[in-house]
Amino acid sequence: TAPELLRNFSIIAHIDHGKSTLADRMLQATGVVQPRDMRAQYLDRMDIERERGITIKSQAVRMPWTVGTGDAARTYALNMIDTPGHVDFSYEVNRSLAACEGAVLLVDAAQGVQAQTLANLYMAIEGDLTLIPVLNKIDLPAAEPEKYAREIASIIGCDPEDVLRVSGKTGDGVPELLDRIVETVPAPAGEPTGPARAMIFDSVYDTYRGVVTYVRVVDGALRPRERIEMLSTGAVHDLLEIGVISPEPQPSTGLGAGEVGYLITGVKDVRQSKVGDTVTTAQDPATEPLEGYQDPKPMVFSGLFPVDGSDFPNLRDALDKLKLNDAALTYEPETSVALGFGFRCGYLGLLHLEIIRERLEREFNLDIISTAPSVVYQVTMEDRSTHTVTNPSEFPEGKVVDVREPVVSATILTPSEFVGTVMELCQSRRGTMTGMDYLSEERVEMHYTLPLAEIVFDFFDALKSRTRGYASLDYDMDGEQSADLVKVDILLNGDKVDAFSAIVHKDAAYSYGLMMTKRLKELIPRQQFEVPVQAAVGSRIISRETIRALRKDMLAKCYGGDISRKRKLLEKQKEGKKRMKAIGRVEVPQEAFIAALGAD
Numbered sequence: 179t180a181p182e183l184l185r186n187f188s189i190i191a192h193i194d195h196g197k198s199t200l201a202d203r204m205l206q207a208t209g210v211v212q213p214r215d216m217r218a219q220y221l222d223r224m225d226i227e228r229e230r231g232i233t234i235k236s237q238a239v240r241m242p243w244t245v246g247t248g249d250a251a252r253t254y255a256l257n258m259i260d261t262p263g264h265v266d267f268s269y270e271v272n273r274s275l276a277a278c279e280g281a282v283l284l285v286d287a288a289q290g291v292q293a294q295t296l297a298n299l300y301m302a303i304e305g306d307l308t309l310i311p312v313l314n315k316i317d318l319p320a321a322e323p324e325k326y327a328r329e330i331a332s333i334i335g336c337d338p339e340d341v342l343r344v345s346g347k348t349g350d351g352v353p354e355l356l357d358r359i360v361e362t363v364p365a366p367a368g369e370p371t372g373p374a375r376a377m378i379f380d381s382v383y384d385t386y387r388g389v390v391t392y393v394r395v396v397d398g399a400l401r402p403r404e405r406i407e408m409l410s411t412g413a414v415h416d417l418l419e420i421g422v423i424s425p426e427p428q429p430s431t432g433l434g435a436g437e438v439g440y441l442i443t444g445v446k447d448v449r450q451s452k453v454g455d456t457v458t459t460a461q462d463p464a465t466e467p468l469e470g471y472q473d474p475k476p477m478v479f480s481g482l483f484p485v486d487g488s489d490f491p492n493l494r495d496a497l498d499k500l501k502l503n504d505a506a507l508t509y510e511p512e513t514s515v516a517l518g519f520g521f522r523c524g525y526l527g528l529l530h531l532e533i534i535r536e537r538l539e540r541e542f543n544l545d546i547i548s549t550a551p552s553v554v555y556q557v558t559m560e561d562r563s564t565h566t567v568t569n570p571s572e573f574p575e576g577k578v579v580d581v582r583e584p585v586v587s588a589t590i591l592t593p594s595e596f597v598g599t600v601m602e603l604c605q606s607r608r609g610t611m612t613g614m615d616y617l618s619e620e621r622v623e624m625h626y627t628l629p630l631a632e633i634v635f636d637f638f639d640a641l642k643s644r645t646r647g648y649a650s651l652d653y654d655m656d657g658e659q660s661a662d663l664v665k666v667d668i669l670l671n672g673d674k675v676d677a678f679s680a681i682v683h684k685d686a687a688y689s690y691g692l693m694m695t696k697r698l699k700e701l702i703p704r705q706q707f708e709v710p711v712q713a714a715v716g717s718r719i720i721s722r723e724t725i726r727a728l729r730k731d732m733l734a735k736c737y738g739g740d741i742s743r744k745r746k747l748l749e750k751q752k753e754g755k756k757r758m759k760a761i762g763r764v765e766v767p768q769e770a771f772i773a774a775l776g777a778d
């Protein structure tokens with residue numbers, strides 16, 4: 179297709195404002211998906227995306243759209259890239275936007291602009307994209323299109339009349355939106371002839387087809403059966419298949435400048451087909467790569483352990499496979515006294531962690547347990563040595579002079595009646611306010627610097643519950659800061675239980691220690707001797723509970739009674755033995771550790 183008949187656009191929105199639903203209506207309106215094949219959230223292909231109703235991976239799909247009638251009729255190829263809405267995956271959004279000239283800025287007509295609307299809007303503006311403001315869900319009785327059209331117009335500087343109104347539910351306004359995309363989004367610019375340059379914006383592993391690489395061709399063209407070169411490594415591969423997604427993969431005779439599609443080269447590992455790399459042809463290679471993307475960096479770490487130790491090799495295999503689809507996931511082997519062999523994994527955020535866990539359990543049938551998430555700390559010792567700590571149990575021993583923790587700059591949008599509540603919450607999480615703007619009389623945009631560790635766990639839930647669901651949050655990494663942080667260890671009979679060590683602010687050390695010692699006291703069965711459960715900062719004990727010793731007669735009672743009951747008991751015990759972990763002299767069923775980590 180000639181570049182002047184191409185339009186590449188993305189839909190950006192706050193989560194739940196209806197991107198995936200609108201994408202469905204576009205697939206239908208353009209005839210790409212027949213009514214009998216339609217299912218909700220067509221482009222969310224992963225089971226977990228469909229069940230949770232969220233988009234994790236970006237998707238690109240090509241749709242024909244005809245404008246005009248008779249002799250004036252022209253059929254355009256629209257490439258739509260659906261993007262995830264959650265902050266954990268904003269790097270996916272960034273990449274998708276780089277492949278587009280326009281963005282549909284979608285806003286729920288009953289909710290107005292939210293934090294991720296703004297975050298995505300800023301990314302689109304930075305990327306120089308043409309914006310099409312659209313209010314969605316106009317079928318809702320609670321919709322206030324007039325009010326929110328004014329709000330959007332004042333933010334992006336357009337006329338409220340220019341804000342389109344659609345319903346992803348009924349399909350109202352969708353043809354008009356498609357017309358508007360053709361009309362206002364610029365055709366891709368690029369050199370149609372000469373050396374080929376295509377940007378890899380996604381690369382996924384498919385069990386049947388191997389690595390599928392999604393590209394946007396910028397200059398030149400790629401054709402089937404050519405040999406292609408990855409500019410960053412010089413590696414050359416045979417191009418086995420090239421095509422477009424519409425809505426399933428369709429092989430084609432090539433992709434020209436401005437086109438979006440997929441490549442299959444027979445490489446086995448997505449790392450050989452790296453997101454952000456430039457693809458060219460081996461025959462006539464380009465010399466200058468396109469501007470790439472930054473690698474996503476894991477921000478949250480936690481240990482993953484198989485509940486059944488013999489599953490360790492399976493867990494390794496499963497992580498290897500997931501990694502093929504997910505460049506942001508990192509892992510390395512880790513051993514824990516309490517939990518056995520496992521992996522220290524790095525994630526983009528808590529949602530990413532949860533999704534990996536869930537996929538391991540569902541797609542690989544693994545029973546796993548994860549330790550409390552931790553961020554990355556930079557620890558400087560008295561001898562000036564510095565250590566990067568992603569695992570609290572590896573916090574260096576000795577005199578610490580400085581601990582640095584990652585911080586984020588957060589944007590919170592809230593109805594003005596909740597400003598006080600939000601300030602209180604942020605202060606209790608060691609936040610510093612850096613600014614506040616009124617979007618309108620009723621809505622406020624608040625800016626905070628907050629430690630990442632304070633927001634990764636339950637900040638979002640706390641924010642939602644204190645503002646009756648009305649506030650929204652978005653954040654970006656914003657360097658690091660020194661803080662008064664200490665490591666709290668949990669000791670059983672004087673021995674450290676590694677999985678429960680935590681790095682916390684000095685003021686929170688006591689409450690963490692108290693909570694963990696109480697919890698373990700309840701969960702760990704009595705032993706033949708008295709077992710102290712302690713929390714310590716360095717050598718200083720900050721709280722203590724005691725598990726009293728078993729009485730002799732209770733032991734005797736167990737072994738009395740009839741013979742079959744006794745055998746059953748012995749068998750049970752043997753089974754249990756496998757799962758017993760010894761912390762010094764104390765035998766603890768692994769279940770107790772699991773329960774202690776799982777409880778809230």
Ligand code: GDP
Pocket residue numbers: 191192193194195196197198199200219231232233263314315316317318344345346347348
């Ligand atoms: P996304 O997170 O932006 O992809 O949002 P979804 O497309 O998953 O939609 C979120 C929720 O809003 C779902 O329950 C949809 O059924 C609902 N929804 C989406 N568009 C409309 C609409 O136009 N009208 C109504 N009433 N509901 C909608």
Ligand code: MG
Pocket residue numbers: 197198199231232233
């Ligand atoms: Mg979605």
